[in-house]
Amino acid sequence: MNWDDSTPDLADDAPVPTDGRLVGASADGEDQAVEAALRPKSLDEFVGQERVREQLDLVLKAALARGATADHVLLSGAPGLGKTTLSMIIASEMKAPIRITSGPAIQHAGDLAAILSSLHEGEVLFLDEIHRMSRPAEEMLYMAMEDFRVDVIVGKGPGATAIPLELPPFTLVGATTRAGLLPPPLRDRFGFTGHMEFYAPIELERVLHRSARLLDVEIDAEGAAEIAGRSRGTPRIANRLLRRVRDYAQVKADGVINVEIAAAALKVYEVDHRGLDRLDRAVLQALLKLFGGGPVGLSTLAVAVGEERETVEEVAEPFLVREGLLARTPRGRIATPAAWSHLGLTPPQHSPGASGQPGLFGA
Ligand SMILES: Nc1ncnc2c1ncn2[C@@H]1O[C@H](COP(=O)(O)OP(=O)(O)O)[C@@H](O)[C@H]1O
Numbered sequence: 001m002n003w004d005d006s007t008p009d010l011a012d013d014a015p016v017p018t019d020g021r022l023v024g025a026s027a028d029g030e031d032q033a034v035e036a037a038l039r040p041k042s043l044d045e046f047v048g049q050e051r052v053r054e055q056l057d058l059v060l061k062a063a064l065a066r067g068a069t070a071d072h073v074l075l076s077g078a079p080g081l082g083k084t085t086l087s088m089i090i091a092s093e094m095k096a097p098i099r100i101t102s103g104p105a106i107q108h109a110g111d112l113a114a115i116l117s118s119l120h121e122g123e124v125l126f127l128d129e130i131h132r133m134s135r136p137a138e139e140m141l142y143m144a145m146e147d148f149r150v151d152v153i154v155g156k157g158p159g160a161t162a163i164p165l166e167l168p169p170f171t172l173v174g175a176t177t178r179a180g181l182l183p184p185p186l187r188d189r190f191g192f193t194g195h196m197e198f199y200a201p202i203e204l205e206r207v208l209h210r211s212a213r214l215l216d217v218e219i220d221a222e223g224a225a226e227i228a229g230r231s232r233g234t235p236r237i238a239n240r241l242l243r244r245v246r247d248y249a250q251v252k253a254d255g256v257i258n259v260e261i262a263a264a265a266l267k268v269y270e271v272d273h274r275g276l277d278r279l280d281r282a283v284l285q286a287l288l289k290l291f292g293g294g295p296v297g298l299s300t301l302a303v304a305v306g307e308e309r310e311t312v313e314e315v316a317e318p319f320l321v322r323e324g325l326l327a328r329t330p331r332g333r334i335a336t337p338a339a340w341s342h343l344g345l346t347p348p349q350h351s352p353g354a355s356g357q358p359g360l361f362g363a
């Protein structure tokens with residue numbers, strides 16, 4: 001059985017691929033290769049997320065002091081905020097080995113049974129994208145988490161029998177970008193839940209200085225601040241922009257990253273000072289220039305930018321909404337006053353999107 005092979009399936013809740021997008025938060029091939037080298041190895045090295053870090057520190061230290069296996073941990077948060085990194089840190093702080101798999105890789109309860117029965121005492125099982133696990137596997141996991149036991153079903157039909165199998169105590173670390181999709185019985189079985197927040201620019205600056213050191217790149221404080229401000233609160237994006245800016249600095253200058261180099265490089269890559277890329281700006285531009293700031297339906301907006309509905313809705317909009325540039329209302333998408341000023345445009349007098357009346361953004 002090949003449970004470490006997380007072949008992406010095309011389930012309904014599968015994320016829309018954002019391959020090749022410089023400000024996309026999912027890991028591409030290059031990210032995966034580089035990230036291993038950039039991951040902090042201990043809680044002390046892990047930047048930001050003070051609350052999660054402090055609470056987790058207590059959970060782990062207490063378990064170590066008791067000589068027990070740590071409680072199951074659920075990490076929720078947007079892609080690229082450090083969930084995988086933190087799971088590896090949990091294992092290393094517990095001085096325990098880690099087994100890595102993901103929800104989509106576990107199609108059958110049998111896949112999960114095979115993994116669980118091969119765990120060693122105290123081992124950390126990292127289950128990425130836990131919300132995408134199949135239903136039968138999920139139910140098996142309930143019992144495994146609570147009683148360290150699974151029922152292996154042997155045979156089919158009326159003759160099938162359940163053979164109980166004892167498991168060694170282990171720590172499940174589940175990661176999800178969609179905590180809301182987890183069934184409550186599963187959520188309840190975690191002893192600790194950490195919600196990962198987007199990072200403040202100053203925290204991303206620390207991430208960037210650390211990564212630059214590991215990549216042997218010279219960067220000054222203003223250069224780091226420039227990149228941090230465009231990184232959408234996400235360390236993975238910060239690290240990716242850093243690598244592109246480094247390329248530019250090597251080719252066009254002496255390799256040192258300062259504010260001018262960072263700004264010039266990110267101009268070439270079309271990432272603006274707020275972290276919007278070409279797609280984001282195309283959506284805003286259509287909304288403002290073609291539809292006077294809205295309201296306009298998602299499908300119409302998508303046609304206007306020549307993209308799929310899903311791409312606009314799932315790739316571009318979440319960040320625009322988060323940034324307060326676009327609002328989703330029952331009547332359609334509308335631009336906020338900030339959108340007009342971000343693109344340097346003047347709102348027409350009667351544009352609903354420009355009026356800034358709170359009522360328009362409600363409900
Ligand atoms: N708190 C942090 N401090 C330093 N680097 C971080 C931090 N969080 C994430 N990173 C870096 O960002 C990248 C993505 O992190 P990852 O753990 O893979 O995110 P997730 O699993 O949430 O998608 C990794 O290269 C990691 O080194």
Ligand SMILES: [Mg+2]
Nearest residue numbers: 083084085128
């Ligand atoms: Mg991850």
